[in-house]
Amino acid sequence: xxxxxxxxxxxxxxxxxxxxxxxxxxxxxxxxxxxxxxxxxxxxxxxxxxxxxxxxxxxxxxxxxxxxxxxxxxxxxxxxxxxxxxxxxxxxxxxxxxxxxxxxxxxxxxxxxxxxxxxxxxxxxxxxxxxxxxxxxxxxxxxxxxxxxxxxxxxxxxxxxxxxxxxxxxxxxxxxxxxxxxxxxxxxxxxxxxxxxxxxxxxxxxxxxxxxxxxxxxxxxxxxxxxxxxxxxxxxxxxxxxxxxxxxxxxxxxxxxxxxxxxxxxxxxxxxxxxxxxxxxxxxxxxxxxxxxxxxxxxxxxx
Amino acid sequence: xxxxxxxxxxxxxxxxxxxxxxxxxxxxxxxxxxxxxxxxxxxxxxxxxxxxxxxxxxxxxxxxxxxxxxxxxxxxxxxxxxxxxxxxxxxxxxxxxxxxxxxxxxxxxxxxxxxxxxxxxxxxxxxxxxxxxxxxxxxxxxxxxxxxxxxxxxxxxxxxxxxxxxxxxxxxxxxxxxxxxxxxxxxxxxxxxxxxxxxxxxxxxxxxxxxxxxxxxxxxxxxxxxxxxxxxxxxxxxxxxxxxxxxxxxxxxx
Numbered sequence: 296x297x298x299x300x301x302x303x304x305x306x307x308x309x310x311x312x313x314x315x316x317x318x319x320x321x322x323x324x325x326x327x328x329x330x331x332x333x334x335x336x337x338x339x340x341x342x343x344x345x346x347x348x349x350x351x352x353x354x355x356x357x358x359x360x361x362x363x364x365x366x367x368x369x370x371x372x373x374x375x376x377x378x379x380x381x382x383x384x385x386x387x388x389x390x391x392x393x394x395x396x397x398x399x400x401x402x403x404x405x406x407x408x409x410x411x412x413x414x415x416x417x418x419x420x421x422x423x424x425x426x427x428x429x430x431x432x433x434x435x436x437x438x439x440x441x442x443x444x445x446x447x448x449x450x451x452x453x454x455x456x457x458x459x460x461x462x463x464x465x466x467x468x469x470x471x472x473x474x475x476x477x478x479x480x481x482x483x484x485x486x487x488x489x490x491x492x493x494x495x496x497x498x499x500x501x502x503x504x505x506x507x508x509x510x511x512x513x514x515x516x517x518x519x520x521x522x523x524x525x526x527x528x529x530x531x532x533x534x535x536x537x538x539x540x541x542x543x544x545x546x547x548x549x550x551x552x553x554x555x556x557x558x559x560x561x562x563x564x565x566x567x568x569x570x571x572x573x574x575x576x577x578x579x580x581x582x583x584x585x586x587x588x589x590x591x592x593x594x595x596x597x598x
Numbered sequence: 599x600x601x602x603x604x605x606x607x608x609x610x611x612x613x614x615x616x617x618x619x620x621x622x623x624x625x626x627x628x629x630x631x632x633x634x635x636x637x638x639x640x641x642x643x644x645x646x647x648x649x650x651x652x653x654x655x656x657x658x659x660x661x662x663x664x665x666x667x668x669x670x671x672x673x674x675x676x677x678x679x680x681x682x683x684x685x686x687x688x689x690x691x692x693x694x695x696x697x698x699x700x701x702x703x704x705x706x707x708x709x710x711x712x713x714x715x716x717x718x719x720x721x722x723x724x725x726x727x728x729x730x731x732x733x734x735x736x737x738x739x740x741x742x743x744x745x746x747x748x749x750x751x752x753x754x755x756x757x758x759x760x761x762x763x764x765x766x767x768x769x770x771x772x773x774x775x776x777x778x779x780x781x782x783x784x785x786x787x788x789x790x791x792x793x794x795x796x797x798x799x800x801x802x803x804x805x806x807x808x809x810x811x812x813x814x815x816x817x818x819x820x821x822x823x824x825x826x827x828x829x830x831x832x833x834x835x836x837x838x839x840x841x842x843x844x845x846x847x848x849x850x851x852x
Contacts, residue, residue, distance in 0.1 A: 332765075333768075355771045355772075355775055426765055426768070447761045447762060448723065448761070448762045449762045449763075449765055454765065455764060487722060487723075488724050488762075489724075489762075489764045490701065490724035490763045490764065491701060491723075497631065501631070501632060
């Protein structure tokens with residue numbers, strides 16, 4: 296019998312609709328589309344409130360990925376593109392959003408989105424994305440005051456983690472938890488480069504290390520790599536993490552431990568949202584920021 | 599005197615057996631997932647080809663990233679030292695060597711006796727090594743060998759954003775969709791690697807003549823591209839992938 300080929304790197308896609316909002320009664324409907332290198336998100340806001348979102352893998356071209364993310368977000372809502380007054384595109388494919396009215400950098404959008412999701416006390420945002428890692432400093436309005444990024448190397452990014460999950464045959468969403476099932480924290484793998492870390496991990500496995508120990512050593516090396524970026528900028532409290540890697544406790548916990556600063560819990564600043572258990576998806580921060588910028592443009596009567 | 603050099607690379611294990619300053623046998627097999635048995639097998643094959651027995655070999659030195667795996671060796675030699683000894687034996691007028699293997703790239707400057715004057719190794723990042731070229735070949739659905747021909751058909755220069763092997767693989771998809779032709783993509787990749795090598799060479803100082811060794815030196819297109827991009831002339835010894843093993847075998851006779 297043929298063995299099923301498992302794609303361990305494939306993370307769960309998700310969508311959500313707020314059942315309490317009737318978009319037909321809303322005045323302004325805006326859309327934020329974040330076409331990242333690995334994942335794409337579509338967020339629809341009605342009068343500045345989160346109405347629905349979709350979060351999925353980016354395809355081979357940006358325009359299609361933007362359309363797919365939008366369609367996923369509006370699935371089952373009865374909304375169409377015509378109902379949306381203003382769309383802001385962001386992410387690396389932001390200029391290729393066919394229905395976008397504006398394109399704004401993901402740095403500005405993540406700052407704005409993190410401010411809205413985590414609250415105005417956030418001063419430093421670490422966005423750990425699919426192919427890059429950014430440290431963004433923001434003011435109480437979510438306006439960017441400084442930023443740094445690494446987009447040259449896969450270490451510490453989502454792509455790197457996907458490659459690793461595949462190598463070890465561990466579903467990517469289990470990596471974090473499994474990396475803590477070690478009796479003693481092993482030293483980090485020496486190699487920062489994902490390609491080299493892969494060969495290093497293979498030889499560790501051969502020498503008898505269990506998978507969880509290898510994962511711990513890898514997560515720790517990734518945390519180191521990100522820490523290096525954070526040390527170049529003065530990390531101010533509060534410190535919030537966005538992007539896909541924010542969901543990986545194996546990296547996040549180790550990073551915070553080394554940094555000596557606890558990351559703010561991924562919970563809604565908006566109490567109503569928190570009480571209603573609206574999913575706090577760290578991957579949608581960029582699209583949320585984009586939709587909020589769209590709201591501001593629409594209020595000014597822009598098109 | 600009979601000696602052997604075993605080069606356990608990231609991808610292949612190479613063995614050279616020498617007798618009184620002459621190469622009498624060689625073998626090369628894939629390192630596979632576990633280097634240890636591969637190293638033994640490559641050694642056995644070389645011994646057989648030399649028509650001798652293991653007991654005839656007076657000394658064995660191992661080199662390469664996996665050199666500890668060749669547990670039958672009686673000693674080790676650093677890769678840069680092996681490279682320098684090997685190239686000095688083959689081509690005594692060489693003063694600078696670039697060695698591009700599967701996972702590492704290095705530049706070495708040596709003196710007339712084969713002693714290393716200075717060296718720089720890129721161990722931190724796979725960009726600039728064979729793994730990078732292989733990843734691109736996979737993404738372009740071609741082979742490393744065919745990339746030479748593709749390079750010659752390039753008509754325009756495009757910049758490649760990705761410096762990372764992992765990113766390059768996904769970047770290829772975007773480049774292909776942006777209507778960039780395969781030849782131009784190949785050129786961008788070779789130019790990116792040449793750039794990496796150039797920075798390593800500047801660190802050690804370039805002195806003529808310059809040799810290219812390691813598995814990547816087998817690829818004529820790659821060599822031509824590096825020569826063109828760096829405006830230098832490269833000399834490639836016959837079977838450049840064996841240079842480290844030769845150097846180890848020579849050092850074993852000291």
